[in-house]
Amino acid sequence: MISVTGVSKRYGDFQALDEVSVHVTPGALTALLGPSGSGKSTLLRIIAGLEVPDAGTVTLAGEDVTHVSPRHRGVGFVFQHYAAFTHMTVRQNVAFGLTVRKEPREKAAATVDRLLDVVGLTGFQHRYPHQLSGGQRQRMALARALAVEPSVLLLDEPFGALDRNVRNELRAWLRRLHDEVHVTTILVTHDQEEAMELADSLVVLNHGRVEQVGGPRELYDAPASDFVMRFLGPVTETPRGLVRPHELVVSAVPEPDATEAQVARIVHLGFEVRAEMESGDGSRITAQLPRAEADALELEPGQIVYVRAPHAPRPAEPDTEEDLVRV
Amino acid sequence: MAGRLVMRGIALAYLGVLLAVPVGMVMVKTFEPGPVAVWQAVTTPAALHAFWLTLLVTAVAVPLNAVFGVLAALVLVRGRSRLRPVLDVMVDLPFAVSPVVVGLAMILVYGRDGWLGGWLADAGIRIIFSVPGIVIATMFVCLPFVAREVVPVLREIGTEQEQAASTLGASGWQTFWRVTLPAIRWGLAYGVVLSTARAVGEFGAVSIVSGKISGQTETLTLLVEKRYTNFDMAGAYAASALLAVIALATLGLMALLQRRKDTA
Secondary structure (H helix, E strand, C coil): CEEEEEEEEEECCEEEEEEEEEEECCCCEEEEECCCCCCHHHHHHHHHCCCCCCEEEEEECCEECCCCCHHHCCEEEECCCCCCCCCCCHHHHHHHHHHHCCCCHHHHHHHHHHHHHHCCCHHHCCCCHHHCCHHHHHHHHHHHHHHCCCCEEEEECCCCCCCHHHHHHHHHHHHHHHHHHCCEEEEEECCHHHHHHHCCEEEEEECCEEEEEECHHHHHHCCCCHHHHHHCCCCEEECCEEECHHHCEEECCCCCCCEEEEEEEEEECCCEEEEEEEECCCCEEEEEEEHHHHHHHCCCCCCEEEEECCCCCECCCCCCHHHHCCC | CHHHHHHHHHHHHHHHHHHHHHHHHHHHHHHCCCHHHHHHHHCCHHHHHHHHHHHHHHHHHHHHHHHHHHHHHHHHHHCCCCCHHHHHHHHHHHHHCCHHHHHHHHHHHHCCCCCCHHHHHHCCCCCCCCHHHHHHHHHHHHCHHHHHHHHHHHHHHCCHHHHHHHHCCCCHHHHHHHHHHHHHHHHHHHHHHHHHHHHHHCCHHHHHHHCCCCCCCCCHHHHHHHHHHCCCHHHHHHHHHHHHHHHHHHHHHHHHHHHHHHHC
């Protein structure tokens, strides 16, 4: 169990964290999600011991480690830019934690062999980091962090410096790895898709405060604030609040509670179509609907349509039953 | 194309007139009397002593400065002390102050009537007109090189590797020896070579604090000067050639290290 309680951190005039409390379930993969400057990386670095909070406590497995050096915390840390030891081979990098702990040579060699196999770098063990691709370097960094059998694995935007294909591949790979190894993992990311895909639990941060904690589905279905709603996906503003574009119902004929709007632009997204519209009062409405539905409506720019939101706008009281009836 | 050739020509001519021709002339002049005379000129007891003294002074001053330079660079790049700007200026001081002034300043501190001189004399320690004075003067003038070479390398490597090492369980000492030092090794080596070249060639400060006692406190540069003022031109050239050989060796080493530094 990792507990962060009432942690605050200032850098000069900037309040990076403001009385943040987070409790992480053992064995789970938790994502700290937020925009840049939200304090997510600072929180991760405080858990690792790379930063000391101005106030509050950090406990790992029931032990207060707030002022314990990172080397005695038993955490594995993976940096966005790999932090590879450039003058060491892949093998020496992975073995580093075992070498400085003076592990017996044969035992260390066996551990390193096993981890190189896990991350798929066995054939690259005598190369230097500059001879590896970004994705390979990050897998090496993961193996290096796992070698010391950390009680928690901390990943600071681990895929942020990689291009999209490699990122998606590594994401899937990390999820499989986590399901095999089951080490408690905290991942910092600003990418909501990455957080949703990987994490069992999400902590959404904004301006140094926790906005909401919950599972991916829970957060998507019942965001606690406009901020969470906006951060987790595209939104359209309606007079009653925020809705998701795909939840809007577009109709060619007037309907009760529907707003009249003029189609400004149609964007084909493959399976779905995005209709950008403008209502009578000048506000913009974006709806996303299946292609068949759009074809049936024969949507085209200039057309007048009627838009309504069958769901109650969120975030609101989770009293949605009544509103759903109208569909 | 023609413009580039002209530029190249001007640059080469400039370097030639300023550097290559004078140094070449020394070599030519040296060997004019024939190799036997040269050999005799550089193997007189005074010349041999000057040669070994120069090497001794360099061998003491350069390693001490290397240690200081790395520490200073660490403080300059990683330190949070408010005295950092002061250290920054202090490290560059030897570049700004003329070596002759350094020599005079040392007399004021360590000389017989100097600030520490009386106390040192009572303790039986002699600095001025003896080898320790030459070493201190040489250390003063060579001080900036290692720090100035290591600072940019330290800035470039950042702190993430060191942070990674600490999360992996390394102590501060282990992190320095296994991560930081290997990462700065080429910058450090280059700084050491520059310091060595400067130490071997130092004249101004050493000339004041050494007393120029032949066979005791006379370094190679001082020997060149003495022979020159005594109208022993052949001897002066021969000693210069010896200095030039040391300089060429360091230059070669420097070129080698520069290549390693660029590829590393």
